């Protein structure tokens with residue numbers, strides 16, 4: 001297949017491209033050249049900023065287009081205008097954040113979607129991200145038809161995870177000692193390895209699938225405690241232990257919510273971390289064992305430098321644990 005990837009040089013798109021090339025597909029990438037500009041020297045690179053200039057897409061025809069970086073519905077429309085029907089089967093990368101807060105585990109792809117108070121908002125924040133992705137999905141189906149594929153990942157993890165949310169935990173636990181673990185420990189947790197996501201997205205296109213799919217694992221309910229304990233098992237040295245603390249203790253230590261990556265605290269939206277992956281599994285999403293993802297993530301962290309200020313500092317940990 002000739003596949004056009006909007007993005008394709010950073011994380012989700014990068015691993016999709018790697019898998020698509022490995023499967024023998026002919027891939028074109030469109031991006032600004034800001035991230036991973038030296039990747040994939042043998043591919044056709046069309047340079048441009050999707051917000052201002054899509055003219056490098058004026059030539060060409062593709063069997064499929066994978067849009068990895070649409071955050072606003074107008075970006076979906078301008079891409080559809082530029083491709084003018086030459087993009088083939090469309091796949092939009094969306095998010096599980098599209099749902100209205102579920103009241104329990106196991107929602108499927110037909111669950112109620114979030115609605116924005118102001119549908120014209122253009123600022124992408126934690127509050128507007130999900131609602132804007134809903135509008136992107138609607139715009140994609142409107143412009144590319146009912147065969148449009150929509151992939152809704154949970155937290156994407158693995159090598160090249162520039163968000164450093166999951167890698168921070170892996171690196172911290174690998175350092176050993178007593179690791180503060182903010183509760184509630186039985187909060188749900190899900191992730192998807194970027195390599196499994198990429199391979200499965202290629203397969204969805206090869207199999208001509210359509211409609212929305214969760215990209216998440218494992219099947220619910222998997223807990224935050226199980227995720228952190230799996231990390232201790234995979235990369236913890238002897239003597240590494242988790243010390244559970246409450247959200248009130250985190251606050252009393254002066255640690256702002258959000259400082260612990262991936263931690264939802266008492267967030268009412270926690271059931272977004274317990275979506276039903278059955279539809280994806282039935283179409284070939286095959287998540288590798290979590291321990292493999294954790295070990296490979298640790299190996300990756302040793303090849304790069306974590307951005308300063310990521311996660312909770314040693315001083316904050318001491319304050320929290322009273323050491």
Ligand SMILES: NC(=O)c1ccc[n+]([C@@H]2O[C@H](COP(=O)([O-])OP(=O)(O)OC[C@H]3O[C@@H](n4cnc5c(N)ncnc54)[C@H](OP(=O)(O)O)[C@@H]3O)[C@@H](O)[C@H]2O)c1
Nearest residue numbers: 007008009011012031032033034035049050068069095156
């Ligand atoms: N990461 C997660 O945990 C997660 C979870 C759920 C859903 N998602 C969804 O997954 C998708 C991919 O996320 P990501 O974190 O891997 O990548 P991302 O940061 O959204 O996209 C990066 C790619 O898009 C290109 N790009 C960004 N802005 C562009 C622009 N204005 N014009 C042209 N190219 C542009 C980048 O290249 P240049 O910088 O060179 O332009 C790069 O190749 C997103 O749609 C996100 O909502 C991610």
